[in-house]
Amino acid sequence: MVAGTSKAYKITKNRLQLLLMASLGFLFLIVFAYIPMFGIVLAFKQGDGYLNILDAMVNSPWAGLDNFRAFLTDRDFLNVMRNTIGLNLLQLAINFPAPIIFALLINEIRAKGFRRRVQTVANFPHFLSWVIFGGIILMLLNMDTGVVNAALIRLGFVDEAVNFGEARYFWGTIIITSLMKGIGWGSLIYVAAISGIDPTLYEAAEIDGANRFQKMRHITIPSIAGTITLFFILSVSNLLSNGFEHIWVFQNQINLSRSEVIDTYVYKHGIIGLRYSYTTAVGLFKSIVAFILLLSGHYTSKRLTGRGVF
Amino acid sequence: MNRMGKMKREVGFTGRKHRNNWFDYLNYTLMILMVIITIYPLVYVLAGSFNEGIDYVRGGIYFFPRVFTTDNYVVVLNDPRLWRGYFITVSRTVIGTTSALLFTSMVAYAMSRKDLFFRRFFYWVSIFTMFFGGGLIPFFLVINMIGLYNTFWVYIIPGLYSVFNMLVFISFFRTIPEDLHEAAIMDGASEFKIYRMIILPLSKPVLSIIGLWIAVGHWNAFLDAMIFTVDENLQTLQYYLMKVVRESTMPAEGVPLPPEILNTISPETVTLAAIIVSVIPVMIFYPFIHRLATQGVVIGSLKG
Known part of the structure; x- marks a missing residue:
């Protein structure tokens, strides 16, 4: 009897300890995720210039949808949206399929040692920061000393050095540097998925006389379609976020017309310009569109392929 | 089994050696x-x-x-801002990774227990934050409000916990036999003790992989330094480099050096030397990082 009570007591005590541990995580989310979420109320207020979030949330006057209206009619609005969405669509069209193609090519290499070495080298840039990688690229693209201009002139593509800092080269620079930094690492997940495919499928196909392209098309690609769909939906929901650090390193005063995106716009007007309410509204606009895109991507894919994100 | 299959594929099922086309x-x-x-x-x-x-x-x-x-390196290595940046970056990587691993794995342990009170509530509260957030500005104001702005701890505390990593931990903890837990309870161990003495030692593989993700993030981050600090003494290595690269700040400006060096250097070459100096640690650890990270891809994808 005595033993029984003490055991029950012990179990309750342990459950309370668990509760305490989980509560610490909960507390963290309250502070760093939910208070900011309630901070969204700022988007509907005139809280520009306040420093204390509670003060701004409670004491600033209501502004209705003024902040949203201000963003939609801002002279930079069209530009910022075009850059944000344009860059992302390009990324989706080029940088999304590239790692898949790279994974398929890697998979066709039979020499295991060579294959491993290529992967080791190709993954390296992923571990460099955008500052370092971007810094190196900027050096390569330099007008006077860069090797890219020298090569272009030598090969006769251009007559005189190109200034890659100009606005019209910005999107191209972003896409190509994204590829260079991310293609190897991005392919790993697909290589892993491919190596999980049942080898008897390939054997059966070989008996039927399938060549490597037929095997690729009818076995490899369908087998990794689930992974592809998942990452595609996640990329779509990021349609309004560009990698801030990536953009920031390549942005300069003369390419702003092509390089200002929502994230950099919010940073400049919010953190530097102290327009907290206005930029909260811009951020909320972004979150809502992203949320809608994620959900619609999820349900469309569920209907079409039976697979979703969650 | 899998390897056997691959070997077969290499020679072709029919046994013919593959000829390159x-x-x-x-x-x-x-x-x-x-x-x-x-x-x-x-x-x-x-x-x-x-x-x-x-x-x-x-x-x-x-x-x-x-x-x-070697003058460019002499200049860079004499720049106190580079060393301070290194110091801050190494400190935040070590402290930030250790504390985040302990905190996140501890919460994950509690969340993985079926007998946790309000388990479903905690779970959904966590999941929701993965899909919706307040955005940069409200987050910035919170950092201000709780007094982290322009302190070293702004690098550490907001990174203590990650729902994604918590879920990866949970899926690993599921593979630890329940008997161990029961036996420990029988012996009268508290949950803290079970976490510390049983769960942590058994979780080395997942700890090292998640630790690597966190550490790489810390090493490469410059956004938080840019947004949440103003003090030059708090700037990270990457932020210092960002200023050098993007704003063409002359590296090593104001560093007392003999004129025969100062008269021959240029911002470009000093920047190049600064880049090399900050890439070296990544290169040294790369073989180790790469092996770990490749294993991690499989774990990360299991979760998705």
């Missing part, structure tokens, strides 16, 4: 090109960093230094 040659060429494109920029930077500054500006340094010098 045009596709293989094209493929190998592409791969070699890829390797060159990845490695060459580093060669370029290395060559420039060892070239005399004034001479470099004339252009044409693509593979080897023309006028060899």
